[in-house]
Amino acid sequence: MMRNAIDLALVVVILIGGVLAFRAGGERMGLAAHHARLVDAAGELAVDDPTLIYLKALDTGEPLHFAWRVHLPPKTTLAVRSQMAGGSSTSTSSHSDPQELIARVRLREEAPNQVRVYTKFAGGSGTSGYDSPELARLLREHAHELKIEQIGRSEAVTITPDATKPTVLLRISIPDAIRPPDLPQWISSGNLLELSIGAPGTVP
Incomplete structure (x- = not known):
């Protein structure tokens, strides 16, 4: 038995x-x-040290569409902050396993006089909208003249997951030469759009 x-x-x-x-x-x-x-x-994204965050910008072929090839190490908790035209949003994600993904930010006019911002990073995504005919016209007519600062354009960059300061992945500014006089003052020229990531507590 x-x-x-x-x-x-x-x-x-x-x-x-x-x-x-x-x-x-x-x-x-x-x-x-x-x-x-x-x-x-x-x-392919060459990851020599799997304990670091890797980012490599991708060419989307569109002036207001930005993307990155991303590697996130295991046990990563990340805060992502998107700020545009005086408003901002922050999301936090946590992963126990390593992640391979494509992050995106996209601006487009989805309806007359309405600008939509789409953000996707680390499993989370968000959309915000702004009603401004002046901003919609500016993006429509001068998209190629905006000042763009995008990390990882020339080569892949690495970030320490527990860095004490956040990293700005994307910043879009409006040069004074193309800022229309009727653009509302609440739309900042120096920081039209900014996307940053970092450890929780480092991203305001």
């Missing part, structure tokens, strides 16, 4: 082990497929 109980217990353990191994194999296959899709879409 005791032997039968032991044999049954062994069978149960083997079955559980098989199920767990099957699930782990499926997860590895899923991660491999996800990585392959990223490589096809954005190329």
Whole structure:
């Protein structure tokens, strides 16, 4: 009787082990497929130190569409702050496993006189809107003349996840030469749009 109980217990353990191994194999296959899709879409990102955050800007072919190929190390908690025209929003995400992803920021006129800002980073996304015919016209007519500061344009950059200061990924400014006189004063020339990331507590 005791032997039968032991044999049954062994069978149960083997079955559980098989199920767990099957699930782990499926997860590895899923991660491999996800990585392959990223490589096809954005190329390979060489990660020499997996404990660091890696970012490489991608060419989207659109003046108001920005993207990055991103590697996040395991056990990363990250705050992402988007600020535009006097308003701002901050989101926080946490991942126990390493992440490979594409982050995006996009400005576009979705309706007459309405500018929409779309942000996607580290599993979270957000959209905000601004009703300003002057700003919509400025972006429509002078998109290529805006001052753009985008990290990772020339080469991949690395960030320490627990850095004491946030990192600005994108800053868009309006040169004085193209700022229309009727643009509302609440729309800042020096900081039309800014996206920054950092450890929680470092991002205001």
